[in-house]
Amino acid sequence: MSLAKATAEEIKTRAARYPSKQSAIIPALWAVQHEQGYVTKEAMGEIAKILGLPPSLIEATASFYSMFLTRPEGRHDVVICINAPCMLRGADEMTAYLGQQLGVRDGQTTKDGAITWHSTIECLGACGGAPMMQVDHQFEENLTPERIDAIIQKLRTDPAPHGARPPKAATVASVPAEKVARPRAKRTQA
Amino acid sequence: MGLMPVLTKDFHTENLEQLAVYEKSGGYNGFKKALEMQPDALVELVKQSGLRGRGGAGFPTGNKWSFLPKGVYPRYLVCNADESEPGCFKDRYLIEKSPHQMLEGILIASYAIGCNLAFIYIRGEYLPQHEALEAAIAEARQAGYLGKNVLGKGYEIDVILHRGAGAYICGEETALLTSLEGYRGEPRLKPPFPAIKGLYGKPTVVNNVETVANLPHIVINGADWFKAMGTPTGAGTRLWCMSGHVNRPGNYETENGTPIRELIEDLGGGVWKNRKLKAFQPGGASMMVLLPEHLDVGLDFDAIQKAGSLAGAGAMVVMDETTCMVDAARRYVKFFHHESCGKCTPCREGTFWMANLFDRFEAGEAKATDVDLLLDIGYSIDGRSFCPLGDASTWFPRSVIKFFRDEFLEHVSEKGCPFKRTAQEAVA
Ligand SMILES: Cc1cc2nc3c(=O)[nH]c(=O)nc-3n(C[C@H](O)[C@H](O)[C@H](O)COP(=O)(O)O)c2cc1C
Ligand code: SF4
Ligand code: FES
Numbered sequence: 177m178s179l180a181k182a183t184a185e186e187i188k189t190r191a192a193r194y195p196s197k198q199s200a201i202i203p204a205l206w207a208v209q210h211e212q213g214y215v216t217k218e219a220m221g222e223i224a225k226i227l228g229l230p231p232s233l234i235e236a237t238a239s240f241y242s243m244f245l246t247r248p249e250g251r252h253d254v255v256i257c258i259n260a261p262c263m264l265r266g267a268d269e270m271t272a273y274l275g276q277q278l279g280v281r282d283g284q285t286t287k288d289g290a291i292t293w294h295s296t297i298e299c300l301g302a303c304g305g306a307p308m309m310q311v312d313h314q315f316e317e318n319l320t321p322e323r324i325d326a327i328i329q330k331l332r333t334d335p336a337p338h339g340a341r342p343p344k345a346a347t348v349a350s351v352p353a354e355k356v357a358r359p360r361a362k363r364t365q366a
Numbered sequence: 367m368g369l370m371p372v373l374t375k376d377f378h379t380e381n382l383e384q385l386a387v388y389e390k391s392g393g394y395n396g397f398k399k400a401l402e403m404q405p406d407a408l409v410e411l412v413k414q415s416g417l418r419g420r421g422g423a424g425f426p427t428g429n430k431w432s433f434l435p436k437g438v439y440p441r442y443l444v445c446n447a448d449e450s451e452p453g454c455f456k457d458r459y460l461i462e463k464s465p466h467q468m469l470e471g472i473l474i475a476s477y478a479i480g481c482n483l484a485f486i487y488i489r490g491e492y493l494p495q496h497e498a499l500e501a502a503i504a505e506a507r508q509a510g511y512l513g514k515n516v517l518g519k520g521y522e523i524d525v526i527l528h529r530g531a532g533a534y535i536c537g538e539e540t541a542l543l544t545s546l547e548g549y550r551g552e553p554r555l556k557p558p559f560p561a562i563k564g565l566y567g568k569p570t571v572v573n574n575v576e577t578v579a580n581l582p583h584i585v586i587n588g589a590d591w592f593k594a595m596g597t598p599t600g601a602g603t604r605l606w607c608m609s610g611h612v613n614r615p616g617n618y619e620t621e622n623g624t625p626i627r628e629l630i631e632d633l634g635g636g637v638w639k640n641r642k643l644k645a646f647q648p649g650g651a652s653m654m655v656l657l658p659e660h661l662d663v664g665l666d667f668d669a670i671q672k673a674g675s676l677a678g679a680g681a682m683v684v685m686d687e688t689t690c691m692v693d694a695a696r697r698y699v700k701f702f703h704h705e706s707c708g709k710c711t712p713c714r715e716g717t718f719w720m721a722n723l724f725d726r727f728e729a730g731e732a733k734a735t736d737v738d739l740l741l742d743i744g745y746s747i748d749g750r751s752f753c754p755l756g757d758a759s760t761w762f763p764r765s766v767i768k769f770f771r772d773e774f775l776e777h778v779s780e781k782g783c784p785f786k787r788t789a790q791e792a793v794a
Contacts, residue, residue: 259701
């Protein structure tokens with residue numbers, strides 16, 4: 177599927193701000209993931225064309241970063257942290273509970289297509305609120321089985337496309353340069 | 367000593383993230399004052415203040431600025447908001463609560479070093495924080511703090527917010543610059559240091575979020591005021607991110623030199639569930655474990671180093687008597703293995719083998735001799751890796767072997783984790 181015009185425009189605008197257009201590769205990958213949910217080889221080819229760079233360069237960069245997805249996932253994205261500070265506060269128990277309630281294994285998507293979940297060894301910067309997870313990139317801290325239940329319930333019934341959220345502070349509106357990709361899907365690897 | 371809110375002093379103010387509210391509490395007065403000064407005088411002021419970088423290494427900020435070669439332009443300032451060290455969540459807090467404070471610091475630093483284009487590199491996972499900064503930058507631009515002719519003073523500055531995409535190594539300054547240039551985030555050889563050849567081959571300063579957040583306060587209150595807080599070699603305050611087995615985890619801004627005991631027992635409300643303290647770890651995943659006997663050590667770069675660990679990025683992970691130290695070390699080792707960029711063999715292969723051995727201990731399949739094998743692997747990584755990530759991957763596990771070798775051996779003799787067994791027995 178080819179890139180939406182707005183995405184292509186956004187990539188161009190961003191590239192123009194950097195002293196080197198190559199710096200716009202990661203922002204471009206975010207823009208694509210925001211629009212399409214993941215990043216295909218074709219899309220990388222389009223980025224290459226827009227930026228006037230070899231496609232191999234885009235692919236080399238994209239493959240280094242764990243947050244760029246290569247295949248479609250559920251509408252919602254749940255990532256639970258299992259690094260040591262979270263482990264100390266019961267992250268393993270919460271992870272087991274989450275998996276049990278969702279009925280699919282780490283890295284998989286629920287049958288209804290609502291949720292893709294996985295655990296991560298990358299600390300997500302919320303150890304003070306451990307155990308924690310990120311749901312479509314919003315922080316959910318001090319997890320308990322009851323809180324997990326409520327979150328899952330909400331996600332299952334929430335038809336909103338992946339990562340869609342209300343527009344941010346109105347003050348941003350008049351400054352297009354600051355408009356950036358809000359990815360539809362964003363996650364790290366297990 | 368104790369709590370000393372400087373950066374966090376106004377954090378109880380509602381809507382502080384909004385420009386008007388920030389300005390009402392004195393916001394941007396530091397930048398306005400800075401614009402009245404000569405850039406060189408600002409560099410000197412920061413040198414005199416004794417401010418040391420809060421990103422991990424504790425390098426004196428003013429000195430770092432003064433390394434920029436004379437007459438070479440353009441120059442860049444990059445604010446490091448990649449915060450990914452396990453145990454750390456202070457930069458996130460600083461950004462959420464007061465994005466303008468950080469931005470004001472960036473503007474002051476940029477003006478001081480003669481930079482007209484600054485960057486913020488924020489980790490990909492911090493999406494709400496990214497949005498907070500995005501809004502703050504837009505507000506500041508509208509108010510004339512950013513632009514071609516800032517506040518009519520003829521100074522030009524723009525700030526680009528750049529979002530990472532999930533790679534801990536991009537917090538290391540040279541990897542960060544490589545990533546910002548659009549490449550895979552692999553570290554570069556130092557020297558040349560970024561001050562000489564940094565972003566796009568130009569002189570560049572990389573400073574942490576908390577470091578720059580100190581600048582407005584130093585400009586307003588002066589070097590002597592700043593130096594009066596903390597210790598002789600560690601001026602000011604720091605945000606300590608406390609997590610693990612304490613009653614009140616969270617961020618605490620304390621005067622440097624405050625005893626660790628005060629942080630854990632008073633501010634943190636002590637070890638949770640009335641359990642006994644077993645160990646704690648300052649600095650984040652990379653740093654060596656300390657024991658209850660170190661509780662009276664001060665929260666200070668030099669004091670913690672003397673005690674055998676490092677203050678790093680200001681994390682304090684507290685572990686009570688029920689903690690399996692082998693499992694704690696295993697998580698960190700797996701983290702480093704996952705985050706190794708793969709550029710050099712000692713780190714890429716070494717972290718793989720360490721992670722493998724730790725899994726064997728956890729599964730009860732390890733032999734007693736595997737403890738020394740772990741140490742062996744550690745020795746062949748530390749000091750032989752291309753960047754500090756490899757070295758640091760060995761520090762916590764080796765310190766745990768030093769103090770808790772018995773626990774490794776119990777995993778061998780009991781063919782599994784003795785702590786999990788105890789927990790199961792307690793439930794049964
Ligand atoms: C593996 C590794 C990860 C790092 N991660 C960060 C980070 O997330 N944030 C940060 O400010 N500094 C980090 N640093 C330290 C930076 O390289 C650099 O020293 C720091 O940003 C300089 O800022 P400062 O002088 O203000 O402390 C890291 C260093 C290493 C070796
Ligand atoms: S030490 Fe690890 S992270 Fe650093 S360059 Fe080598 S492989 Fe990469
Ligand atoms: S260890 Fe889980 S958020 Fe930091």
